[in-house]
Amino acid sequence: MLQIEAVADKASLQAVSWLPEGAVRLLDQRRLPELVSHDCHDEVEVLAAMRCGVVVGAAALGVAAAFGVALAARQLVTPVRDWSQELEPVIAAFAALGPMAANLQWALGIMRQTLAGIASDADVPGRLLQAAEAIAGADAEANQSMARFGLQLLRRHHSAEQKLMLLGYSGELSGGGGGTAMGVVQAAHRAGVLKEVLVGEASPSRSGARLAAWELQRTGVPCSLIADTAAASSMKYDPVSWVVVGAERIAANGDVITTQGTYALAILAMHHGLRFMVVASTATLDMSLSDGDALEPEVLQGAAGAGQPLDVTPVELIDAIVTEKGVIERPDEGKIAKLMSIRRLH
Incomplete structure (x- = not known):
């Protein structure tokens, strides 16, 4: 279930962040200047938040989508025969949110490339999380x-x-x-x-x-x-x-x-x-x-x-x-x- 909580006012704002307990925190840009965040625990919640305008900006959408794919990987029950096949519908759903947002498509391309280069017996969710964090850092x-x-x-x-x-x-x-x-x-x-x-x-x-x-x-x-x-x-x-x-x-x-x-x-x-x-x-x-x-x-x-x-x-x-x-x-x-x-x- 989507959780909403107040965020303390800080010198630096962050639209999207990964929480240690395995969730994505999205700052609700519709509510500004009131600082309110949504903690999303699966890709469905991330998609819903992005669809209703919680996140704006092509690059921020890309970062949020990358973390959403990482969340989706954590929800799959192992062993998974084909990670790319299982996660492609999720990636496609995120891509459909902004077909002209080049940064979003670029970020999802990185997630696809990461999936293609990981052995099926590796820590796929962990590697996807690293890729999402690298996308945010690169931006x-x-x-x-x-x-x-x-x-x-x-x-x-x-x-x-x-x-x-x-x-x-x-x-x-x-x-x-x-x-x-x-x-x-x-x-x-x-x-x-x-x-x-x-x-x-x-x-x-x-x-x-x-x-x-x-x-x-x-x-x-x-x-x-x-x-x-x-x-x-x-x-x-x-x-x-x-x-x-x-x-x-x-x-x-x-x-x-x-x-x-x-x-x-x-x-x-x-x-x-x-x-x-x-x-x-x-x-x-x-x-x-x-x-x-x-x-x-x-x-x-x-x-x-x-x-x-x-x-x-x-x-x-x-x-x-x-x-x-x-x-x-x-x-x-x-x-x-x-x-x-x-x-x-x-």
């Missing part, structure tokens, strides 16, 4: 690298304090820790190069923007909530230097699939002479997707789940893609392919 490490690279990019183009604009939520709770676009903002604040952040969102609920503003205020970052309809006038009259966003998936040519409203914001940024930065790990890069136009509109409308449709921002509108492997300025297919050829753990 946190990638976020730290992206924050560092993003800060270097900000400093390279602007030496003075600057004002940034965010869309939606890409913070501490969107993955293994640190955040993507929000991680760059936080790094800029710690380095003393950030003046203020303008936070907006195009979705009717504006839940992502509220969550972003709450997290920024919690860590002392000066920020203001703006309506999406006010983005153009803010760009015109405020000295905004960069628009910084995350991504659900990036095509091989650099087209970015992410929160609906990003495309319009990128057009406005170009018109007003602002730079546009996408912060996403290489797990988000889908080299099998040639470009964003390969996706049907109905796929984008239903891809994100929980009433959060996506759109495609063409690569021509993007000044830089920041990954844990480095920064691609003026991205194109060749530069992305070169970056992806660099070997790294993540």
Whole structure:
């Protein structure tokens, strides 16, 4: 049965964590700023929590799903003749929650690879738990690298304090820790190069923007909530230097699939002479997707789940893609392919 309990307020938040007694703790992002967690003891409870929006963010979904698969393995009665066959329906159920969430699909791919490489007489549940923990750790490490690279990019183009604009939520709770676009903002604040952040969102609920503003205020970052309809006038009259966003998936040519409203914001940024930065790990890069136009509109409308449709921002509108492997300025297919050829753990 799903258990709910209050969580103590800490300096650092964690969306997904493994408990020593063999359960997955999910921080309920619907209840913030009230800190409430759900302790899930099997994959059914993890799936149910993910379906109803307890966890948001492609990377966080991936981490939660990986731990859910590890939980499912612990429920099987040994001996198991074929672990991959037994667990594939569970993996498929998690994959169906976010078909366009590249980080989720990447994490489940790692779990499949782990299963394929384990002997049937080995400690399969234990090995799967190690793989899930490694996925969470790799995402946190990638976020730290992206924050560092993003800060270097900000400093390279602007030496003075600057004002940034965010869309939606890409913070501490969107993955293994640190955040993507929000991680760059936080790094800029710690380095003393950030003046203020303008936070907006195009979705009717504006839940992502509220969550972003709450997290920024919690860590002392000066920020203001703006309506999406006010983005153009803010760009015109405020000295905004960069628009910084995350991504659900990036095509091989650099087209970015992410929160609906990003495309319009990128057009406005170009018109007003602002730079546009996408912060996403290489797990988000889908080299099998040639470009964003390969996706049907109905796929984008239903891809994100929980009433959060996506759109495609063409690569021509993007000044830089920041990954844990480095920064691609003026991205194109060749530069992305070169970056992806660099070997790294993540």
